[in-house]
Amino acid sequence: MSTIEAKQFDRGMRWIERLGIGHLRRKLLHGVNGRVLEVGAGTGANLPLYGRSTQIALIDIKPDRLQLARQKSEKPNTPATCANAHHLPFASNQFDVVVGTLVFCSIPQPELALAEIKRVLKPDGRLLLLEHTRGHGPISRRFTDWLHPLWFALQGECHLNRETAVTVQEAGFTLEHNSVHGYGLLQMMKASVNR
Ligand SMILES: C[S@@+](CC[C@H](N)C(=O)[O-])C[C@H]1O[C@@H](n2cnc3c(N)ncnc32)[C@H](O)[C@@H]1O
Structure with a gap:
């Protein structure tokens, strides 16, 4: 049984979808194929967007959310x-693609997770991320920096002003695509591994 927390989280995420993030998810996952690992999959918002031939594995730190994802999945x-995500329970060189959406804001040590992602990706594998990040314009940057301490104190998990693209590159990835959306607050990144 999924818990009340997981169901409330799922309802909250549906509000975020209504704000228009759905088309960015579709754009991120368009044409994704092969063996795919989704980190921080939550209640499975991305599941309907994967092609039929894709072999997906999900991980999340919260089992109840995964349980809800399983219940909603067309592929039970x-x-x-x-x-x-700091310790991925998979052998090295397993996945063609690793996906993360709205997750690197809350992983405590993103550099550890990225090292693990690099390990489990095949040499020609790709990392696809859609993340909310530190604002990109002067106003949005000031807004995320200003709001972050209160936001983090209230919910203790999500960082509002991470510079995830920088962390991704420092972890040994090359950004092949990096676009900014949602008033400078959302970033879509497609990266390959530096070998
Ligand atoms: C905002 S939710 C996004 C869920 C989903 N990716 C989506 O786009 O709807 C972030 C998810 O990351 C998970 N998470 C946070 N830290 C994690 C970690 N260290 N390892 C694995 N999952 C983590 C949370 O439990 C949560 O389900």
């Missing part, structure tokens, strides 16, 4: 594992 056998 989708492997969904409760795990911390």
Whole structure:
């Protein structure tokens, strides 16, 4: 059984979808194929967007959210594992694509997670991210920096002003695509591994 928390989280995420993030998810995942790992998959908002031939594995640190993702999935056998992105429970060189949406804001040590993602990706694998980040314009940057301490104190998980694109590059990835959306607050990144 999924908990009340997971159901409330799911309802909250549906509001975020209504703000228009859906088309960015579709753009991020368009044409994704092969063996895919989604980190921080939550209640499975991206599941309907993967092609039929894609072999997906999900991880999240919260088992109840994964349980809800399983209940909603058209493929009830989708492997969904409760795990911390800091220590991925997979052998090296396994995945063609690793996906993360709205997750690097809350992973405590993003550099550890990125090292793990690099390890499990095949040499020609790709990392696809859609993240909210530190604002890109002078106003949005000031807004995220200003709001972050209160926001983090209230919910203790999500960082409003991370510079995820910089962390991704420092972790040994090359950004092939990096676009800014949502008033400078959302970033779509497609990266390959530096080998
Ligand atoms: C804002 S939700 C986004 C969920 C989903 N990716 C989406 O786009 O709707 C962030 C998710 O990341 C998960 N998460 C946070 N830190 C994590 C970690 N260290 N390892 C794995 N999952 C994590 C949370 O439990 C949560 O489900």
